[in-house]
Amino acid sequence: MVGLFKEQIMTSATLQQQLPADWRDFLALTKPGVMRLVIFTGLCGLLAAPGSINPVLGFTAVLCIAMGAGGSAVLNMWWEADIDAKMKRTANRPLPTGRIARRDARDFGIALSVAAVLIMGVAVNWLAAGILAIATVYYAVIYTMWLKPRTPQNIVIGGGAGAFPPMIGWVAVTNDITAMPILLFAIIFMWTPPHFWALALFVKSDYAKAGIPMLPVVAGEKVTRQQILLYSVILLPLTIAPWAIGGTSWLYGISAAVLSTVFLGFAVKVAFRERGDDDTMKPEKQLFAYSIVYLFVLFGVLVADRVLAAQGMIG
Amino acid sequence: MNQVDPEHEAELNRRRKSRNIAMGLVLAGFVVLFYAITIVRIGAQ
Known part of the structure; x- marks a missing residue:
């Protein structure tokens, strides 16, 4: 009788598994x-x-970039569900909690990625679609499945995936790869390591628990701080390079110089200190917060510069 | 045969309905987008 009762009344865990996933869970992936x-x-x-692009095709290009990034993220979460379950920051994601079946997540990620590339190719151009396909494979396969669990340089390599979007946006308009989109790629590539290592310094214990070979865990804080400084030093001339090669006006050039010098200032503060007892890690948190604002403002100024130049308001 | 908990069934239906609405909106969005892309592409030729 008790056995029958147990069979008839489903536990909340079983219910959770048998219920179809909510659309918000797919969005969260x-x-x-x-x-x-x-x-x-x-x-x-x-x-x-x-040059210019029809607004409908421009919207489609950005939508495809977003779909491609979304698809890669879904495949990343599908592959790393076990690791996510071990980290406080990620344990509540839809896959570790069982709100979405792993197979459903994998199929959703593949569908989103393939659709993004095909729509980009048919609607915009196949060069942009090709770079989008490379970016997706680079992030979901080369970074997530292969290098992230194997090398402490995972953040440097992963930064490549995040560096593709401005290049894809540029190529969607020009259908050509020149020095400028390569520089935009390089800027984000060099920006990513100090941005994420600053974060890794104050969430170090979480990554260690999950067994991810993050630089602060494997090589120690001192090396990480030195590497943050190294990439920040390279970032300064790199962000001024678009102006130096004549791709932008003084507006972008001076703004980039100021923004990157401030970035370097925050990096220097992080580089030449050691963690003390009950350390609040304020300089690391400041660098992380500033790095986000920095990238938004830098690219915002780049667009303003080009729009003003197109209208003949600046040289 | 197992009894189905009414609360479970209600939640199941609610989720199915919200997923169907979300899927419908996405598909409708793509229909409009592909129509607009076709018009732009034809206009450019």
Whole structure:
């Protein structure tokens, strides 16, 4: 009788598994927070590129960049569900909690990624679609499945995936790869390590628990702080390079110099200190917060520069 | 045969309905987008 009763009354865990996933869970798999930065940099690449694109096709290009980034994020979460379950920051995601079946997440990620590339190719151009396909495979396969669990340089390599959107946006307009989209790629590539290592310094214990070979865990804080400084030093001339090669006006050049010097200032503060007892890690948190604002403002100024130049208001 | 908990059934239906609405809106959005892309592409030729 008790056995029959147990069979008839489903436990809440069983109910959770048997219920179909909510659409919000699928949306959460696409990492909307990361997608915001991807959409912004992709849109900036599109707006800063010389020439023009029909607004419908421009919207489609940005939508495809967002779908591609979303698809990659879903495949990343599908592959890392076990790791996510071990980290406080990620344990409540839809896959570790069982709100979505792993197979459903995998199929959703593949469908989103493939659709993004095909729509980009048919509606915009196949060069942009090709770079989008490379970016997706780079992030979902080369970074997530292969290098992230194997090397402490995972953040440097992963930064490549995040660096593609402005290049794709640019190529969507020009259908050509020149020095400028390569520089935009390089800027985000060099920006990513100090941005994420600053975060890794104050969430170090979480990554260690999950067994991810983050630089502060494997090589120690001192090396991480030195590497943050190294990338920040390289970032300064790199952000001024678009002006130096004549791709932008003084407005972008001076803004980039000021913004990157401030960035370097925050990095220096992080580089030449050691963690004390009951350390609040304020300089690391400041660098992380500033790095987000920095990228938004830098790319915003780039677009403003190109729009003003197109209207003949600046040289 | 197992009895189905009425609360469970109600939640199941609510989720199915919200997923169907979300899927419908996405598909409708793509229909409009593909129509607009076609018009732009034809206009450009």
